[in-house]
Every structure is written in structure tokens, then in C-alpha cells.
Amino acid sequence: MTASPARPPALAVDHLVKTFGGITAVDGASFTVPEGSVTGLIGPNGAGKSTLFDLVTGVLTPDSGTIRLQGEPVVGRAPHEVAAAGVGRTFQTPKIFAGMSVADNLAFAATGQTGESALNALFRAGTVADEERALDERVAETLDFLDLAPLADEYARGLSGGQRKLLELGRVLMLDPSLLMLDEPAAGVNPALTDRLLERVRALNDEGRTVVLIEHDVDLVMRECDHVVVMHNGSTLATGPPEEIQANDRVIDAYLGGV
Structure with a gap:
């Protein structure tokens, strides 16, 4: 009996490069996001994390490299086309209509x-x-x-800051995405609302949605994520399960320190 072909990863980034003038924000980043995973994207400020989100969601076009969603190339597609392909994205500062209910x-x-x-x-x-x-x-x-x-x-x-982040997540969910990309969902949110938001993210993952989140709270990432990507100076420093990342000497030297 012939084995069925393996499903492609939810997201595959290969040798992405993006420069702004003389500054290289993303420098050959390569990694995959397993289907159905909660993947944490971590790294120091300026590592290229948000720029990478912009590249994946079509806000920016890479200078070189490829991006595939479930095996399909998306470089060159407009943001609304990437959204229609099943990608929902939130921002560090929630984008909502303050004058609407x-x-x-x-x-x-x-x-x-x-x-x-x-x-x-x-x-x-x-x-x-x-x-x-x-x-x-x-x-x-x-x-x-x-x-x-x-x-x-x-x-x-x-709304409070945390409630605004919940509302923005709700706006994304109205598009019924299969891949959720959350940019610092817990930043500036009080612990009670952070717990509520994380509970909702877990529930969405349990439904089968893949989640990628940028987060500076390393303890939160190691606790909540089953896959971690570490960026440094625009490049991919390491990828793997949390326990491997915490034991990686290069990651410890470049970013984690005593965590």
C-alpha cells in the first residue's frame, strides 16, 4: 500500500532577505512552522521579527527568498490576497475602529x-x-x-489595552484563518487578561488552527509554545522545541542569558 504524501508545513520561509537602504532587516531567514503548532518567534529588539511578519502577510515584498503557505508560494500577493489564503495577523498596537461599537x-x-x-x-x-x-x-x-x-x-x-487586543483577535477570527500570526499579544496587558487571551489562543489551536506569535516574555513562550524560532540580526539562529532552545549554547549567548 502506497503511503499518502506528507502534508506541507503551514508556513515555510526560505532565505528571506529584506533591506531598507543600507540596513538589512531580514538576512536569509529560513524556518518552517509545523501544521497545527503554536510556534513562538523570539529574539532581541531589531532581530527582524515584525518585518518578517510584514513579509509573510504581503505588507512588504522580500528582495529575495520564498514564502509558502501550505506549499503554495505567496510572494508578490497583496495583503488581502494573503488573508484570503487563510492568514490572519494582529499588530503590536491593535488596529480597531475606536468610533465604532x-x-x-x-x-x-x-x-x-x-x-x-x-x-x-x-x-x-x-x-x-x-x-x-x-x-x-x-x-x-x-x-x-x-x-x-x-x-x-x-x-x-x-476598551482597555487588553480588551482591544481581544477585539483585534476577534476581527481576525471573522476571516476564519487557518494560520494566526500574533504580534506581541501579551505586551502591555494585565495578567488576568493575558491569561484570558492565552486561553483563547489555546482553544483556537485545539480547533486545528496554527499559531505563530512574537513575544518578548520568554517564560511565556517556553510554557505555551511547542515550537520556537529564534531570530538574531535578521537571521534564523535556531529552531526546535522549547527544551532544545533553552539548552542551545548559541541562543543562550545571543539572547536568553540566564533564562
């Missing part, structure tokens, strides 16, 4: 609504109404999942 922030993030066209709204009113009911249900489910339901009608500007 929490619920409307989620609804606005959904794409492909028939009612977005004036002609469809006029001539396909039944379809539009069905989609609106389905969207309302998705918004309500997402609010419940994030424990934001009591704040549904509040303006987003009144």
Missing part, C-alpha cells in the same frame, strides 16, 4: 457580504437578509468566545 468592529471585518452591493441589496433582498442573520450569529459567537459580549454596544475607544 465592539460588535460593529467585528461585523465590519467580515468580507464577501452580498449586501455590500447596492444592486444586490435591491434585487437579492432575501439573500442579503439571510447573510445578515448569519453574520449577526457569528458576531455574537465571537463576542461570547472572547468574553466581550457585555461590551458589544460600547464604543471600542473605551
Whole structure:
């Protein structure tokens, strides 16, 4: 009996290079993110982590190298095309609409609504109404999942920093991504909300979603992640499970120190 071919990794980065003027932000970075993993991307400030996120999500185009999502090349695709391919990304500073309600922030993030066209709204009113009911249900489910339901009608500007990060995660979830890329999700968040956010990330991973997170809290990464990528000076210094990374002399010398 012929064995079925192995599934490609959720994300494969190969010899990525990105320069800005005379500065090389990403310098030949190469690594893979296993399907279904929670992968931590760590390294000192200036290591190229956020720039790498920008390259993967189409915000920036690499000078050279390849990026594959589940085996499919994505270099050259626009951000909305990468999102349509199943990638959802959050930012260090949450990108939300402060003057809209929490619920409307989620609804606005959904794409492909028939009612977005004036002609469809006029001539396909039944379809539009069905989609609106389905969207309302998705918004309500997402609010419940994030424990934001009591704040549904509040303006987003009144949310705390941690609640804003939960809302941004909810906006990403409205796109139903298979790969979540979270840029410092716990930064500036109080411990209670950090625990809540991490619980939601674990639940999403249990559903089968792959997660990549940039995080400076090394203890958190070693505790929560099953795969770690270490960047240094724009390059990949090491990859592997947390216990291997913690014992890697090069990583200890360059970054971990006494951790």
C-alpha cells in the first residue's frame, strides 16, 4: 500500500532577505512552522521579527527568498490576497475602529457580504437578509468566545489595552484563518487578561488552527509554545522545541542569558 504524501508545513520561509537602504532587516531567514503548532518567534529588539511578519502577510515584498503557505508560494500577493489564503495577523498596537461599537468592529471585518452591493441589496433582498442573520450569529459567537459580549454596544475607544487586543483577535477570527500570526499579544496587558487571551489562543489551536506569535516574555513562550524560532540580526539562529532552545549554547549567548 502506497503511503499518502506528507502534508506541507503551514508556513515555510526560505532565505528571506529584506533591506531598507543600507540596513538589512531580514538576512536569509529560513524556518518552517509545523501544521497545527503554536510556534513562538523570539529574539532581541531589531532581530527582524515584525518585518518578517510584514513579509509573510504581503505588507512588504522580500528582495529575495520564498514564502509558502501550505506549499503554495505567496510572494508578490497583496495583503488581502494573503488573508484570503487563510492568514490572519494582529499588530503590536491593535488596529480597531475606536468610533465604532465592539460588535460593529467585528461585523465590519467580515468580507464577501452580498449586501455590500447596492444592486444586490435591491434585487437579492432575501439573500442579503439571510447573510445578515448569519453574520449577526457569528458576531455574537465571537463576542461570547472572547468574553466581550457585555461590551458589544460600547464604543471600542473605551476598551482597555487588553480588551482591544481581544477585539483585534476577534476581527481576525471573522476571516476564519487557518494560520494566526500574533504580534506581541501579551505586551502591555494585565495578567488576568493575558491569561484570558492565552486561553483563547489555546482553544483556537485545539480547533486545528496554527499559531505563530512574537513575544518578548520568554517564560511565556517556553510554557505555551511547542515550537520556537529564534531570530538574531535578521537571521534564523535556531529552531526546535522549547527544551532544545533553552539548552542551545548559541541562543543562550545571543539572547536568553540566564533564562
